[in-house]
Amino acid sequence: MENFFDDLSKQAAQAVSRRDALKVTGRGIFGLLLASTPVAKLWGGMLAASDDDDVGTSTCGGVQKTIQLGFPDPNEYPSREEYVHAIARSVGAARKAKLITEDCSECIVDQFANGVPIFQQQSCGPIVIPTQSCGQIGALPQQIQVQTAVVLALGAAPSAWSDLQQFELWILLAEEILGCMCHGTGPQPLPAQSATLSMQSSALAISTGSTSSSITVGVDYCGKGNSLEHPWLTLPVAACLNEACFQHDNCYSEHCISGACIWTDQTAQICDNPSWAPPAICQSPCVTQLAVTDPQFTSTTAVCAAVACFIGGPVCPQGIPECDVLNASCAARHKLFSLRPKCKQPAPNCPSCNGQSPCGSVEGQSCCTNQICCPPGQTCANGSCQCGPGQIYCGTTCCSLGQKCSNGSCILCDPSVGDIPCGTTCCPSGQRCSNGSCVPCGGPLCGKTCCAAGAICCGTTCCAPGAICCGTTCCASGQTCQNGTCTTTVCPPGEAACGSGCCNPATVACCPTSSGGFACAPPSWVCCPSPSTYCPPNELCCPDGCCGGFGFFPGVPNPDTHGFTCCHVGLLSIQGPCYPPGWHCCPGTPPNGICPLGQTCCPGGCCPPPTTTCGPPGGPNCV
Numbered sequence: 001m002e003n004f005f006d007d008l009s010k011q012a013a014q015a016v017s018r019r020d021a022l023k024v025t026g027r028g029i030f031g032l033l034l035a036s037t038p039v040a041k042l043w044g045g046m047l048a049a050s051d052d053d054d055v056g057t058s059t060c061g062g063v064q065k066t067i068q069l070g071f072p073d074p075n076e077y078p079s080r081e082e083y084v085h086a087i088a089r090s091v092g093a094a095r096k097a098k099l100i101t102e103d104c105s106e107c108i109v110d111q112f113a114n115g116v117p118i119f120q121q122q123s124c125g126p127i128v129i130p131t132q133s134c135g136q137i138g139a140l141p142q143q144i145q146v147q148t149a150v151v152l153a154l155g156a157a158p159s160a161w162s163d164l165q166q167f168e169l170w171i172l173l174a175e176e177i178l179g180c181m182c183h184g185t186g187p188q189p190l191p192a193q194s195a196t197l198s199m200q201s202s203a204l205a206i207s208t209g210s211t212s213s214s215i216t217v218g219v220d221y222c223g224k225g226n227s228l229e230h231p232w233l234t235l236p237v238a239a240c241l242n243e244a245c246f247q248h249d250n251c252y253s254e255h256c257i258s259g260a261c262i263w264t265d266q267t268a269q270i271c272d273n274p275s276w277a278p279p280a281i282c283q284s285p286c287v288t289q290l291a292v293t294d295p296q297f298t299s300t301t302a303v304c305a306a307v308a309c310f311i312g313g314p315v316c317p318q319g320i321p322e323c324d325v326l327n328a329s330c331a332a333r334h335k336l337f338s339l340r341p342k343c344k345q346p347a348p349n350c351p352s353c354n355g356q357s358p359c360g361s362v363e364g365q366s367c368c369t370n371q372i373c374c375p376p377g378q379t380c381a382n383g384s385c386q387c388g389p390g391q392i393y394c395g396t397t398c399c400s401l402g403q404k405c406s407n408g409s410c411i412l413c414d415p416s417v418g419d420i421p422c423g424t425t426c427c428p429s430g431q432r433c434s435n436g437s438c439v440p441c442g443g444p445l446c447g448k449t450c451c452a453a454g455a456i457c458c459g460t461t462c463c464a465p466g467a468i469c470c471g472t473t474c475c476a477s478g479q480t481c482q483n484g485t486c487t488t489t490v491c492p493p494g495e496a497a498c499g500s501g502c503c504n505p506a507t508v509a510c511c512p513t514s515s516g517g518f519a520c521a522p523p524s525w526v527c528c529p530s531p532s533t534y535c536p537p538n539e540l541c542c543p544d545g546c547c548g549g550f551g552f553f554p555g556v557p558n559p560d561t562h563g564f565t566c567c568h569v570g571l572l573s574i575q576g577p578c579y580p581p582g583w584h585c586c587p588g589t590p591p592n593g594i595c596p597l598g599q600t601c602c603p604g605g606c607c608p609p610p611t612t613t614c615g616p617p618g619g620p621n622c623v
Contacts (some may be wrong), residue, residue: 034080060104061125063094065565067108068118068582069156072598073609084113089325090152096322097148099177119582119596127176127565131529134180134298141178142292143301144323148304149177151326158333161310162259167224167233174302182235182298214356214376218388218399222303228381228388235299240286244278245303246357246379251277253358253380254350256367261343263310263334270347278307303536308310310334359385377557387535420445430450471516509534540578542566547578 039396067087078085088109095105107124116122134233134436141149153173154160158171175182220227236242251271252262263272271277281287282304308315309326312334316323338341350358350368350581359380360370374385375396387398388503395408403410404425413419413426420426432450433439441450446457454465459472465473470481479486489495491502498510499518508520511527511534521527521534528534529543535546547564564578567585579585583594586601600622602614607622615623 058128093322147305216379216388237300255347264343265338283391335518
């Protein structure tokens with residue numbers, strides 16, 4: 001894991017900056033996460049790595065990609081031996097954490113040791129963007145595995161907490177290593193939970209010296225900004241840690257901390273190390289006593305590992321081989337970032353908002369002049385004070401779903417008497433909500449539709465009495481429900497029903513379509529996760545279609561899709577919705593819409609290191 005961090009160790013005494021980590025394009029969807037148990041329990045219950053050869057697995061491929069992104073240039077090291085040694089220690093941390101086996105480790109390290117350029121290296125495993133949460137994969141990742149994946153990924157994205165694209169890269173790499181989605185699992189607090197959350201917030205506010213706390217219910221604060229600004233760039237974590245991230249964000253705003261100086265010596269005493277800050281809260285029972293099966297285990301563990309690394313460690317107990325590598329790396333990172341001249345100056349101190357969200361401040365000594373304090377319950381997002389998701393403005397406060405605004409105050413609807421929330425009012429039993437108004441309902445309520453007497457509700461559709469509900473569709477008289485579709489088709493022997501038709505032979509895959517039906521795939525083809533998409537067995541299923549059959553490509557030894565990676569949703573290279581090993585998607589970049597790993601995408605072409613920006617800003621040239 002010494003990729004970026006070994007370099008930091010060597011340069012900490014004299015350097016103040018380093019090449020920016022490779023930037024990646026936006027990620028459309030992040031997924032679900034988990035939660036954590038005490039350290040002592042977790043160390044004894046680590047997942048055992050398989051004794052089988054794991055070369056060819058997505059986890060091995062994820063570790064390889066992370067190493068390639070973190071070690072793009074051997075010239076940054078005094079000798080090739082030191083370069084390879086740094087790589088070996090980094091890969092060794094993943095092996096000792098039982099994320100990969102010795103076979104995978106050798107596949108990755110040997111290619112660097114033999115001097116194979118990254119863009120020519122053979123894939124040690126496919127790069128697969130996870131589609132399931134860590135709680136859905138059956139084998140839950142343990143604390144040391146999450147910590148190792150997080151710190152390894154920070155090697156390729158060292159400024160994840162201050163840079164949008166690096167945060168995206170950090171999440172993506174950690175998820176690929178873990179093989180499951182580490183985002184979005186935590187349920188948003190419901191209105192009924194607001195009282196409990198408010199008490200937790202008040203207790204934490206007292207410890208910070210604030211007179212009150214005004215966290216916005218339903219907003220996540222741990223990550224880049226908050227979920228009102230960047231819904232997919234924050235992590236849902238334990239409530240006490242989310243509150244700590246809220247207070248931490250407020251502290252940075254009240255001291256006008258620039259993105260380059262977060263988590264440095266400049267911020268250590270004022271925002272990072274107090275007892276109310278995230279690193280301290282990560283050691284409190286509300287975090288350490290989370291069960292490994294808790295929906296927020298993985299996300300909480302990931303955030304705690306990241307903030308522990310940002311303050312210089314330790315990330316995990318000292319004396320454990322893999323932890324020693326991670327802790328030393330994080331200490332070097334913190335030291336180097338703190339050496340930036342800008343971060344050696346005292347931070348300004350604006351008037352406190354007393355637990356409310358500061359808004360309108362900008363970097364520099366004059367930022368206090370522009371700062372305002374958001375009303376209680378509102379959060380600063382994109383320069384303005386906003387209510388939480390699903391809430392409405394009511395005077396100077398915010399009403400949640402299930403409440404109505406009455407004379408500038410929020411009043412709860414009463415479900416015990418059959419109240420139904422409807423805009424800024426509550427519909428009593430026997431009425432339905434229509435365009436924000438309550439109207440009579442003479443039958444069963446089906447979504448927002450009132451069904452006739454005797455009808456049944458099928459999804460959001462009212463079915464006639466006696467009809468068959470098939471998925472979300474009502475079948476007509478004489479129809480049956482097959483594979484979620486209403487049909488009158490009876491298939492001959494050797495064929496299988498598929499929607500309204502039959503597949504011949506019966507072994508042909510029946511794939512869902514974007515219209516909600518089903519269709520037969522060609523023989524031997526497979527269904528893809530994207531509706532209406534099926535691909536030949538030797539091609540790669542991607543969100544935007546099949547990827548394969550490119551023939552010769554520079555640096556790619558085989559014409560098939562082994563080692564290819566799907567581009568992010570909506571982004572296509574000239575080859576289609578994926579790219580070969582050693583490259584990454586760069587839509588619009590000539591000549592092929594892709595660039596080698598370690599090079600920056602610019603409108604005029606790929607920029608090799610040390611060039612990392614396009615100029616003039618947004619321009620086509622490498623500067």
